[in-house]
Amino acid sequence: xxxxxxxxxxxxxxxxxxxxxxxxxxxxxxxxxxxxxxxxxxxxxxxxxxxxxxxxxxxxxxxxxxxxxxxxxxxxxxxxxxxxxxxxxxxxxxxxxxxxxxxxxxxxxxxxxxxxxxxxxxxxxxxxxxxxxxxxxxxxxxxxxxxxxxxxxxxxxxxxxxxxxxxxxxxxxxxxxxxxxxxxxxxxxxxxxxxxxxxxxxxxxxxxxxxxxxxxxxxxxxxxxxxxxxxxxxxxxxxxx
Numbered sequence: 001x002x003x004x005x006x007x008x009x010x011x012x013x014x015x016x017x018x019x020x021x022x023x024x025x026x027x028x029x030x031x032x033x034x035x036x037x038x039x040x041x042x043x044x045x046x047x048x049x050x051x052x053x054x055x056x057x058x059x060x061x062x063x064x065x066x067x068x069x070x071x072x073x074x075x076x077x078x079x080x081x082x083x084x085x086x087x088x089x090x091x092x093x094x095x096x097x098x099x100x101x102x103x104x105x106x107x108x109x110x111x112x113x114x115x116x117x118x119x120x121x122x123x124x125x126x127x128x129x130x131x132x133x134x135x136x137x138x139x140x141x142x143x144x145x146x147x148x149x150x151x152x153x154x155x156x157x158x159x160x161x162x163x164x165x166x167x168x169x170x171x172x173x174x175x176x177x178x179x180x181x182x183x184x185x186x187x188x189x190x191x192x193x194x195x196x197x198x199x200x201x202x203x204x205x206x207x208x209x210x211x212x213x214x215x216x217x218x219x220x221x222x223x224x225x226x227x228x229x230x231x232x233x234x235x236x237x238x239x240x241x
Contacts, residue, residue: 032072032073032074033070033071033072033073033233034069034070034071034072034073034079034081034231034233035068035069035070035071035231035232035233036068036069036196036229036230036231036232036233037066037067037068037069037229037230037232038066038067038068038069038083038085038200038227038228038229038230039064039065039066039227039228039229040064040065040066040200040202040225040226040227040228041062041063041064041225041226041227042062042063042064042202042223042224042225042226042227043060043061043062043063043223043224043225044060044061044062044063044089044090044091044221044222044223044224045058045059045060045061045091045092045221045222046058046089046091046093046118046210046219046220046221046222047219047220047222048093048218048219055095055096055097056093056094056095056096057093057094058091058092058093058094059091059092059093059094061090061091061092062090063087063088063089063090063223063224063225064087064088064225065085065086065087065088065124065225066085066086066227067083067084067085067086067124068083068084068085069081069082069083069084069229070082070083071130073132077131077132077133078129078130078131078132079129079130079131079132079137079139080127080128080129080130081127081128081130081139082125082126082127082128083124083125083126084123084124084125085123085124085125085126086121086122086123086124086148087121087122087123087124087145087223088119088120088121088122089118089119089120089121089122089221089223090117090118090119090120091116091117091118091221092115092116092117092118093115093116093118094113094114094115094116095112095113095114095115095116096111096112096113096114097111097112098110098111098112099112105162106162108160108161108162108164109160109161110158110159110160110161111158111159111160111161112156112157112158113156113157114154114155114156115154115155115156116152116153116154117152117153117154118150118151118152119149119150119151119152120147120149120150120151120210120221121147121148121149121150122145122146122147122148122182123145123146123148124143124144124145125143125144125145125146126141126142126143126144126186127141127142127143128140128141128142128186128188129141130188135191135192136189136190136191136192137188137189137190137191137192137198138187138188138189138190139187139188139190140185140186140187140188141185141186142183142184142185142186143183143184143185143186143204144181144182144183145181145182145183145184145206146180146181147180147181147182151172151173152172152173153170153171153172154170154171154172154173155168155169155170155171156168156169157169181208182206182207182208182210182221183206183207183208184204184205184206184207184208184220184221185204185205185207186202186203186204187202187203187204188200188201188202188203189201190229195231196230196231197228197229197230197231198228198229198231199226199227199228199229200226200227200228200229201224201225201226201227202223202224202225202226202227203223203224204221204222204223204224205220205221205222205223206220206221206222207220208220
């Protein structure tokens, strides 16, 4: 996980991250602004909505990320915000399928098992609207995610009904799966421990097909994370004596 974060960090720094950070800092002269950092970890999976009559399973894998956030508070309890996040998405898909092949010796049933281990790194750009309820905050929004890295390790084996020796295979691919941008819905529930520190739970579900160069497949991303965020700005509201 750490090595993967290091690999994508160079690409991450080429984004407008520094410009966005500088712009946000120039707006922080007022107490209604919040600007800080966050980090989270949890689980993710890549699910296939079209299974092509195969025995299909999708397993949860470790997921996480981190970055910067900005919130603007208005009214009594409302706020809007946006984040710039580096996200690591992982998934494990298992498929079992049987098919019949005809040869000169007759019909042969082939039983195939395949496992796909996916790792994707995204630059996540969510925007959201939220409400504060004393120490609890709830916000909803949309998130655009731009792909930075996409890796897949695949392995499988075939067994034959005619007694032929089983065969196995392995492959490694780095760019033929996954489209450039994913767009999805995001929900967050947070709890303010203090004026600067808060914990939060995020759920994201993508709507785009991330199967890439395989149009017969329809795959999407789900992610659930728990994390910690820290507000860099002091509360400048004056208290009445």
